[in-house]
Amino acid sequence: xxxxxxxxxxxxxxxxxxxxxxxxxxxxxxxxxxxxxxxxxxxxxxxxxxxxxxxxxxxxxxxxxxxxxxxxxxxxxxxxxxxxxxxxxxxxxxxxxxxxxxxxxxxxxxxxxxxxxxxxxxxxxxxxxxxxxxxxxxxxxxxxxxxxxxxxxxxxxxxxxxxxxxxxxxxxxxxxxxxxxxxxxxxxxxxxxxxxxxxxxxxxxxxxxxxxxxxxxxxxxxxxxxxxxxxxxxxxxxxxxxxxxxxxxxxxxxxxxxxxxxxxxxxxxxxxxxxxxxxxxxxxxxxxxxxxxxxxxxxxxxxxxxxxxxxxxxxxxxxxxxxxxxxxxxxxxxxxxxxxxxxxxxxxxxxxxxxxxxxxxxxxxxxxxxxxxxxxxxxxxxxxxxxxxxxxxxxxxxxxxxxxxxxxxxxxxxxxxxxxx
Numbered sequence: 001x002x003x004x005x006x007x008x009x010x011x012x013x014x015x016x017x018x019x020x021x022x023x024x025x026x027x028x029x030x031x032x033x034x035x036x037x038x039x040x041x042x043x044x045x046x047x048x049x050x051x052x053x054x055x056x057x058x059x060x061x062x063x064x065x066x067x068x069x070x071x072x073x074x075x076x077x078x079x080x081x082x083x084x085x086x087x088x089x090x091x092x093x094x095x096x097x098x099x100x101x102x103x104x105x106x107x108x109x110x111x112x113x114x115x116x117x118x119x120x121x122x123x124x125x126x127x128x129x130x131x132x133x134x135x136x137x138x139x140x141x142x143x144x145x146x147x148x149x150x151x152x153x154x155x156x157x158x159x160x161x162x163x164x165x166x167x168x169x170x171x172x173x174x175x176x177x178x179x180x181x182x183x184x185x186x187x188x189x190x191x192x193x194x195x196x197x198x199x200x201x202x203x204x205x206x207x208x209x210x211x212x213x214x215x216x217x218x219x220x221x222x223x224x225x226x227x228x229x230x231x232x233x234x235x236x237x238x239x240x241x242x243x244x245x246x247x248x249x250x251x252x253x254x255x256x257x258x259x260x261x262x263x264x265x266x267x268x269x270x271x272x273x274x275x276x277x278x279x280x281x282x283x284x285x286x287x288x289x290x291x292x293x294x295x296x297x298x299x300x301x302x303x304x305x306x307x308x309x310x311x312x313x314x315x316x317x318x319x320x321x322x323x324x325x326x327x328x329x330x331x332x333x334x335x336x337x338x339x340x341x342x343x344x345x346x347x348x349x350x351x352x353x354x355x356x357x358x359x360x361x362x363x364x365x366x367x368x369x370x371x372x373x374x375x376x377x378x379x380x381x382x383x384x385x386x387x388x389x390x391x392x393x394x395x396x397x398x399x400x401x402x403x404x405x406x407x408x409x410x411x412x413x414x415x416x417x418x419x420x421x
Contacts, residue, residue, distance in 0.1 A: 005215050006283065009086045012132060013114035014122035018145040022114055022185035023088055029192035029207065030079035081211040108132075109216045110139040112206070113164070116146045117156050117182070121163040127324060130376075131412055133171045134322050136396050138216075140168070141179045141209045148184040152197040157182045179209045218282045224248030225311060225390070225398050226304040227341035228258070231295055232287070237269070239295045241304065242287045243342065246397035250304075251279040256290060257310040258302045260386030264310075265290040282397075301343030303388040303398065311388040311398075314381075315421035316350065321403065321413035322376045329370040335384065336405035341398055346384040354378040378416065391415050 011019045027033040077088045111132050115125055132140070142164055150156035161180050168175045181190055182198050183206055189195035191206045204212065228243045241258075250256075250270060257264035270277050270288045280286040303311040323330060335348040355365040356376040371377045392399025392414040403411040 004080065004083060004085050007084045007086050007110060007213060007216065008108040009088055009210070010108035010111040010132065010137065011088060011114065012111050012128035014116070014119070014124040014128075017114045017116040017119065017122070017125075018185045019114050022112070022143060022145065022183070022191070025185045025188060025191050026088075026207070027077075027079050029188070030081070032079040081207055083211045084213070084215075086210065108137055110141070110213050111137045112141045112143055112210075114143050114145050114185075115160055115164055116149075117144050117160055118146055118149045120160050121167055125164075126167060129167055129173065130171050130322060131324075133173055134320065134376075134400075134412060134414060136392065136400065136414070139177060139213055140173060141181065141206070141213075143181055143183045143185070143206055145183050145185050147182045147189060147198065148187050152182070152189075152195075154198075154200045157198075157201075179204065179212075181206050181209060219247040219395075219397065220249055220281060222247035222395055222397075223309045224250055224254075224256070224305050225395055226250060226286075227343070227398070228298060228300055228302045228304060229342050230300055231298055233295050234287075237289050239293050239297075240271075240287045240289055241293075241298055241302075242285070243304070244285045245280050245282050246341070247282055247395055248305075249279055249281055250286065250288065255307040256304050257307045258293070258298045258304050259311040259388040260313040261298045261302050263293060263297045264307050265292040267291075301341075301345070301387075303341065303343075312390055312418050312420050313386050313388050314383055314418045316380055316382045317389060317418045318353070318378060318380055318416045319401070319413045320356065320376065320378050320416055321411045323371055323373050323411045324409065325373050326410045327406075329372045330411075331370045336403050336410065338381070338383070338387070338401050338403055340387065340389050340401035343387055343389075345387045347387070348382045348384065349379050350382050351380045352377055353380060379413075386421070389415055389418060391417050 011023055013019050024033070028038055079086055113125070113129065115121060144157050144160050147157065165175050168178065181203060182201050183190045185191060189197055190201070194205055224245070225247045226243045226245050228241045230242045232240045232242060234240050250267065252267050252270055254267045255264065256267055268289045268291050270280050270286055272280060272284055272286050305311040330349065332349060332351050335346050338345055338347045352368055352371055354363045354377060355368040355371060356362070356378065357364040368377070389401070390398040393416070399415040401413055401415070402409050403413065
C-alpha cells in the first residue's frame with residue numbers, strides 16, 4: 001500500500017465520450033500499465049479494425065475479467081500522483097456505477113466528468129451529474145475530451161464549458177471550485193503534459209488538477225459503523241464476521257452491538273491481511289471475533305457499532321430518490337429491493353411526499369400520485385424486515401442506497417431521516 005493518502009475517483013459521463021480511453025491513458029501516463037501492455041492492446045485493436053481503442057481496452061479487459069470473476073491485479077485500477085494514490089471507480093453504465101457507489105467499497109470522494117467537445121452535454125451527462133450530487137461527490141473536475149476532433153478550437157471548448165456550468169448550477173453543484181481542462185484522452189493532450197495544441201489554455205493538466213484535490217478527512221470521529229459482508233467459522237478462533245470499517249475505529253476490547261440482529265459482546269481479536277492488529281480504521285477490510293457470538297446470531301447486512309451507540313434500525317425512513325429507469329410509474333405501495341451497504345431488504349414505498357425538480361432541487365409538487373423515470377422525489381419507506389440505516393447528514397457512508405427491481409437498478413437515493421423502531 002502506498003503511504004500517500006488515498007482517494008476514490010469516479011470517472012463519469014455520457015457513453016462514447018471517452019471515459020474508458022481516459023482511464024487507460026491515466027493509468028498509462030502514471031506508469032500503472034506498462035508500455036508493452038498498451039502495445040499488445042494496440043495490435044489487438046488494429047486486428048479487430050478498432051485502431052485507437054488501445055487505451056479503452058485496458059479498462060475493458062478489466063471489465064471482462066470482472067464479468068468472468070477472474071481475480072484482477074488491483075494495481076491496474078490504481079495510479080499515483082505526487083500527492084495521492086487513486087483507485088478508479090469506473091462506471092461504464094451508470095447502473096453499475098450506482099451499485100458500486102452504494103456498496104461502499106468504492107464510495108467516490110471526487111469525480112472526473114468527461115464531456116466530448118464535439119457533442120457537449122448529453123442525456124447521460126445530466127444523469128451522472130445528478131447522481132454524483134445525490135450520492136455525495138464533493139468535487140468535480142471536468143475533462144472536455146476529444147479536443148482533437150474540433151481542431152483544438154477554444155470556441156468549442158468555451159461552448160461546452162457554458163453548457164456544463166448551466167447543468168451544474170441546475171443541480172446546485174458549487175461551480176466556483178470546478179476545474180475545466182481541455183483534453184484529448186486519445187492523443188494525450190493536457191492529460192499528463194501541457195499540450196502545444198491548446199496554447200490558449202494556461203490552466204493545470206488533468207493530473208495536476210487531480211493532484212490538487214483537497215484531502216478528504218477519514219471519518220474516524222464518527223461512531224463505529226462496520227457493515228458485515230460475511231460470517232465465517234474458523235477453527236481455533238470461532239465465529240468471524242468480516243466487513244469493511246466505514247466510519248469510526250474498531251479496537252480490540254471494545255463492546256460492540258450488531259444491528260438489527262441485536263446481539264453484542266466484546267471484541268477479542270481483529271485481523272487484517274491475515275495478521276492480528278490492535279485496531280482497524282475507515283477503509284480497512286477486517287475479520288474480527290466477538291466473545292459469545294455464534295455463527296447463526298448475525299448475518300450479512302448487519303451493522304456493527306459501539307454497544308453504547310448502536311447502529312439505528314429503521315421502522316420507517318424518509319429518503320430522497322432519483323428514478324433512473326422504470327418501465328411504468330411508481331406509486332405508493334410499490335415494494336422493490338433496497339440495497340444499502342451490505343444489506344438487501346424489500347421495502348415498501350408508503351408515500352410519495354414531494355416531487356423534486358431534478359434540475360433545480362426545488363419542490364415541484366406536494367404528494368404526487370406517482371413518479372416515473374427521470375423524476376426525483378422525497379418518499380417515506382417501510383422496510384419489510386429490520387434494516388440498519390443512518391441519515392446521510394449524520395453518517396453519509398451508511399445513508400445511501402440503490403433500489404433494484406426486475407434485474408436492474410431503477411433508482412438511487414439518500415436517507416434524510418430515520419424513524420427508529
